[in-house]
Amino acid sequence: DAKTTQPNSMESNEEEPVHLPCNHSTISGTDYIHWYRQLPSQGPEYVIHGLTSNVNNRMASLAIAEDRKSSTLILHRATLRDAAVYYCILRDPYNAGNMLTFGGGTRLMVKP
Amino acid sequence: EAGVAQSPRYKIIEKRQSVAFWCNPISGHATLYWYQQILGQGPKLLIQFQNNGVVDDSQLPKDRFSAERLKGVDSTLKIQPAKLEDSAVYLCASSLEGSFPIGEQFFGPGTRLTVL
Numbered sequence: 650d651a652k653t654t655q656p657n658s659m660e661s662n663e664e665e666p667v668h669l670p671c672n673h674s675t676i677s678g679t680d681y682i683h684w685y686r687q688l689p690s691q692g693p694e695y696v697i698h699g700l701t702s703n704v705n706n707r708m709a710s711l712a713i714a715e716d717r718k719s720s721t722l723i724l725h726r727a728t729l730r731d732a733a734v735y736y737c738i739l740r741d742p743y744n745a746g747n748m749l750t751f752g753g754g755t756r757l758m759v760k761p
Numbered sequence: 762e763a764g765v766a767q768s769p770r771y772k773i774i775e776k777r778q779s780v781a782f783w784c785n786p787i788s789g790h791a792t793l794y795w796y797q798q799i800l801g802q803g804p805k806l807l808i809q810f811q812n813n814g815v816v817d818d819s820q821l822p823k824d825r826f827s828a829e830r831l832k833g834v835d836s837t838l839k840i841q842p843a844k845l846e847d848s849a850v851y852l853c854a855s856s857l858e859g860s861f862p863i864g865e866q867f868f869g870p871g872t873r874l875t876v877l
Contacts, residue, residue, distance in 0.1 A: 747809070751804045753803055
């Protein structure tokens, strides 16, 4: 399985943008990039996914490098509620089915 | 729309005892997953069901863990006998069949198991 590398933790100030990086240098052509987050004492929740193009939704934006070897999850205005562990996951729906392989993720701390 | 339900939320047992967790997925979701999340780590898939058939149980410690999904809806995960290293949060998730290629998974709140 292609692996991802994320910083263990990051800090942000409330109401400022946050850029969460993810490196995936061994990504294959059919791997989708998924982001999930896990709020304290809750199960993970889907945030966003992409293949090649940048993506936006109501929660976040996903910027994918042209060579697809890295991506960045962007929270446009961090709130205290965004404090969570963010997981960057590669998934090949053609080979791995719906399996998600979680790494350690990035713990985001948001300061008021 | 109701989410994935799990019970109990917390369980404390002594080693060598047995324990069972219950999961009710989102209505209509054919695929159900059980994950184990040890403190400080990401969730690890234990078993995946498609309806009431097992798709992947390669990481399930079958000497002590078992899971079933009768009638393709609810599922139970059992540990017998429990060991200290089984202390973790057990997460249940479900997804829609045919949600290719996104396959968004919806997670329950988890059951926190402490083995003393």
